[in-house]
Amino acid sequence: MKKLLAGTLAAMTVLAVAGCGSPDDDAERSGTPGAVPKGSSPQKPVVPRAGQQQVPPAFDGAKGWAVMQSERLDRPTVAPHSKLVLFLKTHADGKALGVEARDAATGAVRWSSAPWKPSPRPAEFRAEDAELVVTSKDGKDYVVLAATVQEGKDAINRGKPTAHLAVYSADSSGTGVAPLHQVTVPGTDSGAIPHDTDGTVAVETRDGMTVVDAAGGTTRSSRGKSTPEFMLRVRSVTYPTLDVADVWTGRQQVPTGAVSQDGMDKGVAYGVRGGYLVARWPSKNQDYTVSGLAMNYVWAVHDERTGKPAFSVKCDGLTDALPAGGEADTLLSDNGRYLVNGDVAFDLQAKKGYCFGETESRAGVKFKGVDNSGTAYGAVTTSGSAGPVALDLATGKPTELDGNVPLPTRVTGDVALYEATPVNEKDPGAKPATHAILSVYPRR
Template sequence: MKKFQSVVLAAAVMAALGACGSSQKNSAPQPRDGIPSATGEPASSAHRAEQAKVPPAFDGSKGWAVVQAERLTQPTVAPHSQLVLFRKAYEDGTAFGVEARDATTGAVRWSSAPWKPSERTADFQEDDVKLFVTSKDGKDYAVLVAALQEGKDAISRGTSIAKASVFAADSSGKDVAPARQVSIPGAGSSARPHDANGTLAFGNDKEVTLVDVTTGVLAAPQDSRSRDYLLRITGSVNGTFQLTDAWPGQAIVPAGAQESSGIESGTSHGVRGGYVVAQWPSKDEAHSALGLPMNYVWALHDESRGNPVYALPCNGLNESAVGSENQAVLSDNGRYLVTAYTAFDLQAKKGYCFGGTQETARVDFVGVDNAGTAYGKARTPSGTGIPVSVDIATGSHAELSGVTLPTRVSGDVALYESAPQNDKDPAADLAHHAVLSVYPKR
């Protein structure tokens, strides 16, 4: 076991919503909870997942699965409700719903009534119906969003509009009706949810509209370069957005970072629980033999005011690039945060840098559970990566030999997604093919 650099943070943070690999085919379908199974038989329980080599904290023999024939897609975690939500497709893709499963057992907790975005099937496509989760005051909301081109025909392109159907994640029973429905003029289905204030941001080339799903109220449209929207889509836009532009005139440069206002002066890598996670070039500037920056400062900024709440220096790096796959992820209980190669214990006010140096391999994190165990891959010269776990409370790590990392870790479960089979292939066994397998903690 080995400890890495730790830093005392300035304050604790309130946060929510954990973030997102392969799975095995599951065994023959089991009936589940009163919902018809893939075979059409009465249902009483979730499908059983095949035994899998999962991280030791989870039980690879007690998982549940969703099979392709159930037409449940877009698994989305409701962090406060301990549910996994799915978009369900009905009637050849003309109606949709939400199905909520207990994250630990896979039991169906509730299912919505079928929802048709429009009576005219020409107005939308199945792929343009998305499922999102947003939260406020510890309550989760499931939101089905459909992008429509109303009035579209062979000649007319139609009028762009998004329609949203909102459900409380703590619902119960079957055929649950939406709490409210909202129409957003000019918007598509690529909404950006906020994990703590109950809003979705809908943007196009010209403007952004914020929707409060708890009330259905639409805020006045903002310019498409509004701070809120640009921070939500993570990172720079067209190479021009900088954190120094987000809060003009505010002192937002964290301790140890450069004061420069150049394009490299701070990049957002996610908004979580009211905080912006950002990477800054260090004031203690240094470069490798190849001319690459070696020193950075990672900081969490108050989302509203921009002031840095705490910062973590990462020095001596030999590879510091951060891609779109390196997203900020919070544990469901809001205590632990990982992003790219950094990990934070927000309650203990400690942070750790796992960037690659001459002495250590870089770890790219993919998730963290409520106990503070983070999971990721240690980079190898070949680029394949070795699965590892890190105890954020201590900074110590362990190699996970033979383990397949989860697609995501949420609360006390590990989720494994796999690609659907081609349903036009005569050999495809859709009734047995698991598109999601979920394994609980031991």
């Protein structure tokens, strides 16, 4: 499961190297990143500026901030309600971890945690395997730092895998912030899977999963790996597609305009975000291309608690949730209103769906993100070629971007984030400070 999660993260950052430019380019465009101008207070270090870049027109490529590789910060994670970008910090000796929270607009440090040791014995955990996730409830964000500890590991014994989690409030302040709660989940080496709206994270165990409530620090166990909750929380992450009938066995959850064959639901679920499951269903007017590809699907968002369709949209032509890499990315805007998945999009508030798959008269679009205003960013795909585009979901009006404009790794609130691969992943501090691993640009 960890490899799959890591693969998903890698797929999200594939466009980012072009977005951040080379270390030399950054130094030429913005001066020496990280340098403190004369007269600046040493107590308030200046945030390194991001290199000037071509970005989508809604953002300002001349104004931005950056995180340098030498800062030993990685795994950027967004707290949507707090307008923070959070980082997992690896302390220099590799024996302790931490969290650093930056203002999304300016890059200023809002707060940082005290060094956290998942185990007093460094041999029992690996810092590079730690995770940082965010879960939210009632407009409040919680930050969860998770690491697998092989308890009892030594030169001979492999140890018993146990998940250790430290939970922080995203609205903390100051330095040396202590966890609200520390939780251990024995019998697992799986990662933490956050929920968008119920303030929990789930950890897969041998028997099922354990759900951790971030606000209270309490846990509950859900036994069985064929329960709806397990499949939605775990299988939707580890296996990008599953049948709706497997989640809600024996129930008819067929949306209007879709078909059900032989009493079995044929909907395929692609992802779960914002309290909804996204599924694709064969349409009553199902047809095929000359090459045998199925067309004309009904796409629906189902209530994750009951499985009932909340609303659906009939899409003519070719629509597919899977990008070229083969894994589905179900992406939610920070305000929880807009959701995109492959070449379909949904306005969860207005209860409308939008289709941007390929037809005889129109190219397809594969989405990479969506902002709070309903502008989605993606790549136009026709005959194997791809180009970037910004698209207003409500009007369907596209804005073609220059081919040199890289799509953001993520659009969050009022900023666009571009991630870049570290020059030396094994030792983040080994290369010059001028290499930016993240560049963040504000809206104009």
